[in-house]
Amino acid sequence: MTNKEKSAELVSKYVHVFNCPLCNSPMEVVDLKSLVCLNNHTFDFAKQGYVNLMTRSTNSHYDKKLFEARHKIITESDLYGLLHERISEVINENIEASNNESMIFDAGCGEGSHLNMILDKCKNDAMIGLGLDISKEGILMAAKNYRKLIWFVGDLAKSPLVDQSCQVILNILSPANYKGFKSILAPDGLIVKVVPRPNYLKELREALYDDKGKNSYKNDDTVSLFKHHFHLVDILNISYTEELTQTKLINLVQMSPLAWNTKKEHIDHFTNQGLFNITVDLDILVGVNKQMKGGRG
Ligand SMILES: C[S@@+](CC[C@H](N)C(=O)[O-])C[C@H]1O[C@@H](n2cnc3c(N)ncnc32)[C@H](O)[C@@H]1O
Ligand SMILES: [Zn+2]
Structure with a gap:
């Protein structure tokens, strides 16, 4: 059985809890390939499931x-x-x-x-x-x-x-x-x-923005x-606080919308610090x- 079919089988077990996002009618799994509603709106399973x-x-x-x-x-x-x-x-x-x-x-x-x-x-x-x-x-x-x-x-x-x-x-x-x-x-x-x-990831915000505190x-x-x-x-x-390694600091910057509008030098300065405590x-x-x-x- 492919991953796609396994997922389709899993969804078919619980299909009664789903309804069509377009017309709200009940859905069923057809041929272990698609979720199809009573009005024939069809949503296919991707190969990853x-x-x-x-x-x-x-x-x-x-x-x-x-x-x-x-x-x-x-x-x-x-x-x-x-x-x-x-x-x-x-x-x-x-x-x-x-x-x-x-x-x-x-x-x-x-x-x-x-x-x-x-x-x-x-x-x-x-x-x-x-x-x-x-x-x-x-x-x-x-x-x-x-x-x-x-x-x-x-x-x-x-x-x-x-x-x-x-x-x-x-x-x-x-x-x-x-x-x-x-x-x-x-x-x-x-x-x-x-x-x-207010203090969530404050070290990241302080390093990425000039205006400290304003973005809390x-x-x-x-x-x-x-x-x-x-x-x-x-x-x-x-x-x-949790201590993060330099590799993890790079991940932290990359995972956060905070870095979307930030100057590269601020990001580099932050990630070059080595071990660093980050506040959750x-x-x-x-x-x-x-x-x-x-x-x-
Ligand atoms: C800050 S991320 C948090 C993701 C995850 N909960 C986590 O903590 O890692 C915000 C998530 O909301 C999703 N999102 C935004 N608007 C959405 C919407 N209208 N319907 C479903 N997801 C939405 C984004 O795609 C994004 O994955
Ligand atoms: Zn429908």
Whole structure:
């Protein structure tokens, strides 16, 4: 069986949770080749096993080089180790392990390593990972590296998931579509959104911009908007520094949109420092559906 057929078989097992992003009608897997809706909208499995649900190509700064650098930082350094640990703890504490299949959906998953590493730490074996991102380069990499998960190229604005189908929604450093998230979250499901705090990667920002401090992140508006849509159960703040080698500093620059508009001399100066401490400063917002407010501790 080819990788494409294996992925098609995996998707066919869970096909009832997907609907057509164009007309919302149910889908089926045809000939282990395509996802086809009742109105014949057809989305083919790529040979790497992902499905492209976009009807037009999009131009993105998020290219192959950026995702390769992200992949290296996430999987080969410990920069996000604590983030994965905290998120999996939250999931293990809040979602009862059962034999019933449950979907963990990473909205804006990039190259997929966060989802894969979090899933690895979850105690619930019946959890199925699904990642969606608008960048084909990111999803291509995810599908090559993590074959047991389901990967879609798609737009958060046109979710391919049926209502109440997700036990967990992850939204890590990515844009959100709260209206869509509310519909697809199971009644007792959990949404976990990761947002930067003021000191997130501050060394990188200080080195790449002349105007120190001006570009620091403020996440008050994001938190308010989250609270408007979901009942905020908890905010976990993780703040620490991690020492990175010179190679990893180069990866850090390459993985970040911060470097897109920066002078080369600033980048070289930063990466030539050798070992360097980098600050991770993030908030993990944990939410449930508003009607569940009284139902959870
Ligand atoms: C900063 S990256 C974070 C990626 C990943 N969660 C991580 O932390 O490595 C933001 C991601 O959001 C994706 N994105 C932006 N707009 C999107 C949309 N409308 N639908 C789906 N993904 C989107 C980008 O392609 C990019 O991969
Ligand atoms: Zn359709």
